[in-house]
Amino acid sequence: MEKEFLEPTELEDIDSLNEIREENIVILTKNLFKNYEIGDFIVKAVCDVNLKIKERDFIVFKGPSGAGKTTLLNLIGGLDSPNEGTIFSNGVKISDLQEESLSIFRLINTGFVFQNYNLISTLTAEENLMFPMNLAGMTLKEQREKALSLLKKVGLGDRREHLPFQLSAGEQQRVAIARALANDPPIILADEPTANLDKNTSMFIRDLFNDMKKDGKTILIATHDDFLIKLANRIITFEDGKITSEE
Ligand SMILES: Nc1ncnc2c1ncn2[C@@H]1O[C@H](COP(=O)(O)OP(=O)(O)O)[C@@H](O)[C@H]1O
Ligand SMILES: [Mg+2]
Structure with missing residues (x-):
């Protein structure tokens, strides 16, 4: 039987989606909470965060x-789910998605840059870039071409075949940035991307x-980082x- 009335949460979602459309919002969080429980101890890591992030912010x-x-x-x-609250990313309520849909969504929607680069240590620079492209269904030829053009963009066109341990910290982070751009996501998230890098490298990353x-x-x-x-x-x-x- 069809529902006659919308649930209060569904009405809230419609309000949120209207807000997103009218104000060009890319990320909307509402009353977001995340706790970590360690035995009896509860860390309130994120506590009632409301954010509106607009396109090109x-x-x-x-x-x-x-x-x-x-x-x-x-x-x-x-990459993690809240205890309470909602998150819309590009008009999708990701706080409701199960892991399988979420991983597909992440692949094309969001590029990640981490403090410790998080490259796959057994794959070359080129293969690290091709990995997410492969998951997104690009052909091998497309993957190679795109990987090379992105490595050139970050100044590492001649380091394709190198494994992460053969690259300096700054070079690894540049590969990681190229990887974040692999599927041309509209959103880039970066967690202290220059924390472990010297000034010159940080300025390159800033660029x-x-x-x-x-x-x-x-x-x-x-x-x-003041540069960022x-x-x-x-x-x-x-x-x-x-x-x-x-x-
Ligand atoms: N996996 C985890 N398990 C337990 N506590 C965590 C975990 N991750 C983060 N925390 C705690 O959550 C709080 C916020 O941490 P975090 O988000 O890493 O802060 P920041 O990035 O601003 O340094 C801290 O008190 C931290 O100890
Ligand atoms: Mg941190």
Whole structure:
């Protein structure tokens, strides 16, 4: 039998979708909570976070260690799921998706750049890039061409065949950035991408993020790096899982 009335949550979702359409919102979070329970101890890592991120926003998340920045990025990227609240990404309510749909959604919608690069250690630079392209169904020829063009873009066209351990930290992060762009996702999430890098390398990475900004990506970065902060149009500060200020 068909339902005669919509549930309150469904009505809220319709409101959210209208908001998303009218205000060009790419990411919307509503009353987002994430707790970690360790025995009897509960860490409130993300506590009632409400965010509206618009298309082409360049957002920096700041705040002390333990403030919940990584947890929030993981929730927004669909790498982790909230205890409470909703997340819409590109008009899709990802907080409702099961892992299988979520992984497909992540593949084409979101590029991730991590503090520790997270390259697959047994694959070459080129293969690390081809991996997500393969999952997205590109032909081998397309994968090779795209991988080479992205490696050239990050200045590593001649390092295709190299394994991660044969690359410096900065080079590994450049490969990781190229990989994040492999399926040309509209959203880029980066967690302290320059934390372990020297000044010159950080500036090079900054330029790559600036290119992404010009390419029209929506970018969220957790960072304390002044070079990256200068690119932001919104700087949001967190403490104890909550937004404390915005500039
Ligand atoms: N997997 C986990 N298990 C238990 N506690 C966690 C886990 N991940 C993060 N936390 C806790 O959640 C809080 C927020 O952490 P995190 O999101 O990593 O903050 P930030 O990235 O701002 O440093 C911290 O108190 C941290 O100890
Ligand atoms: Mg962190």
